[in-house]
Each structure stands twice: as C-alpha cells, then as structure tokens.
Amino acid sequence: MSIDNQGEELYFTSEESGKRIDKFLSDQMQDVSRSFIQKLIKDGYVKKDGKTVKANFKPSIGDEISVFIPTPEDPDIIPENIPLDILYEDEEILIVNKPKGMVVHPAPGHYSGTLVNAVMFHCKEHLSGINGVSRPGIVHRIDMDTTGSLVICKTDHAHQFLAERLKSHDITRKYHAIVHGNIKEDEGTVRAPIGRHPQDRKKMSTKSRHGREAVTHYKVLERFGNYTYIECELETGRTHQIRVHMASVGHPILGDEVYGPSKCPFKLQGQTLHAKVLGFIHPFTGKYVEFDAPLPAYFQELLNKLSM
Secondary structure, eight states: OEEETTEEEEEEEOSSOSOOHHHHHHHHOTTSOHHHHHHHHHTTOEEETTEEOOTTOOOOTTOEEEEEEEOOOOOOOOOOOOOOOEEEEOSSEEEEEEOTTOOSSOBTTBSSSSHHHHHHHHHTTOSOOTTOTTSTTBSOOOOTTOEEEEEEESSHHHHHHHHHHHHTTOSEEEEEEEEESOOOSSEEEEEOOBEEOSSOTTSEETTOTTOBOOEEEEEEEEEOSSEEEEEEEESSOOTTHHHHHHHHTTOOBTTOTTTSOSOOSSOOSSOOEEEEEEEEEOTTTOOEEEEEOOOOHHHHHHHHHHTO
C-alpha cells in the first residue's frame, strides 16, 4: 500500500476466480460499502495490470488488482444538541462518559450523531483545532460499542500536552470487561504486537507482519464459571488492543462478534468493554487527576445476572 497527497493505493491478489470484481473487493474491503466500490470501478479507479476494468470483470486466480481511493474532502461538521454525560469540565479539558453505539468522530457513513457533533455544540468555538475540522478536540478515541471515559481538549496547549503523555505511556487507562472462559490466574500481561489483519482489513491481529508493540495488563475481578469479569490496563494504545489481546489468549470479550463467537447467549449490542478509569497530569495545574466513569446500566445488569 502506498499513500500520497491525493489518496491511497491498495493492492490485492485474487485467490479464486468467478467472482465479480465488486463482490471480490467487498470481501477484501469490508470497511467500505459495496456502492462506494462500484463508484470506484465506474470512475476508473480499479485496475488490473494497470488497465481499468468494467463492472462485470471477474478476476482469475493470481490476478493483481489495484484500487485507488481518492482523498475525500472534509465535509462540513454540524454541531448537534446531543446530551452529554459530563464527568468533569474546565477551561482546558472536558471529560465525558461515552455511551454505547456512539462514534467518536465523523467518518464515511457517520457524519452526524457523533461525539464530535455533540461537543461542538456544547463547547462552541472552544475546542483544539490540531486534528482539523473533522476531529476537533480529539486526542484519543474508543470504539463505537465501547463505553466510558474520554478526554476532549478545549485548547491546543492541552491537546499537545496530552498527546505527548499518550506517546510516553503516561496516561492511566483502565477498562472493565467480561470475557469468555474462566481465567485461572489472578492477573497477567499480554505482550504481542498488533497490526492490520493479513487477510481482513477490517480487523487487527497479533499475526501481522508489520505489527506495533502492544502491552495489556489484566487482573481478575470476579469469576462466573464460563465468564470472567476483568480489569485491563493499557500500557500502549493500539486499535482494538484489548479486544485483540484477550481473543489471542483464548478469552475474547463477551459480545464481540468481530474477535469472538458470532453468537452471543445474551442480547448485547457489541462488546462488554468499558473505559472506567482515566488519569493524567492536568495540562494547566500540573497535578495528577483521575476520573471514574460508572458502569452503564446494561453492563451492571449483566454482572448481576451472571452472579446469580
């Protein structure tokens, strides 16, 4: 894959034949829609051996397909009056307890209803602009179906300060999760590099050839026979880190349909993962501050059910 100022070039090799090009690319690029892929084909951005292909083209085994994805223009992000669960706020930072199902920042398919839309309405013009118009104030993020504490930076000073703390692993991030299986040891550490999955671009993996260092510490809070309630503390912050690491040691997070079983015995919408504790040196006062986001109702109710 190569990246330039105008877009992104992706390369795929067909391992089967008989599939239409749009279906083949949909299987390879699960994070984009079929209609988007069809538009890329129509606009001449999909090629075989450097030559554009038509919509009815069917790759053969060994065919090398290139896909050029133009850099999209930043859309206008509209402030929206969405209620926020605010844990703390001052002139430098805002700490929110993000609900399940909310995307942190706008992305294709999610240009409204995001946390950014909500904080833009709440903070007005008082947001860090370091990450551009689509991610104002965002210094870190959590997955759509992960709940819990997030810091929003209201000034560039706060953003730069906390970004440096993230790089040096000087921010406390403790998550609570329920995982499949009974973890025998009371605590442990997973040290396994994480990178893009070699076959599925939508997933991350500890088997990637280009994985980056990733370390997760965990300890058991309570055991429920076939499930274990744990606390995970991040030493690094890779995409899907806790989900990938716990799955890699045979204990995927309950409700995680990407890295765990496809069927869940409980009616859950995504993984039972909650960013409970967030702590760091305050960018203005220089004193350590820590915030604790209470478990969401569904999570607490599930714990009560499992303990019966």
